[in-house]
Amino acid sequence: AQKVTQAQTEISVVEKEDVTLDCVYETRDTTYYLFWYKQPPSGELVFLIRRNSFDEQNEISGRYSWNFQKSTSSFNFTITASQVVDSAVYFCALSGGNNAGNMLTFGGGTRLMVKP
């Protein structure tokens, strides 16, 4: 069975602070894929990043960066110099390479509130 845990249910920061959202996963698949999605108040899930299990390179995209560590089964997401527009619920998700349907297993989400 696959499982994704986002231990931080809610984080509140002041604009321009850096913030890290934690994600820990469990899977028995040898090949798997990790994702981060953003869900603003409108409700639509917006794709942010995808990482394959065989690629442990960290990635930076503007103010966003991701730290993938297979040894600790973690895929953490850092926002540098946060902005009010970053306020949303962020979901980490896992898809196993071998499961039928390639379903996404989501964590419970972390609500990020960035105050001006």
Next chain:
Amino acid sequence: ETGVTQSPTHLIKTRGQQVTLRCSSQSGHNTVSWYQQALGQGPQFIFQYYREEENGRGNFPPRFSGLQFPNYSSELNVNALELDDSALYLCASSRKLAGGVDTQYFGPGTRLTVL
């Protein structure tokens, strides 16, 4: 915007009724997945359709059923609605890859309220 559309945006039904939700996939995508998101929780996988057939199912009862059409659009049908079916229903489209997993792109969702 992803190009994935869903209708209707909101829906109110009473317990015991039936409902049909619709989804149009992004151009070039041949696979549609449906998820249920209860308030304050992460989305839960309902099922996926590829080539008009169910291609994987989550832990949902048979009263949740679906269809995929030749143009890759899809419907989610829920019979005998229960109060716990109140949720945001999300549709996601992707491509079926020979070896690997494609990214799923989500629509805006349908908010279903069961009274």
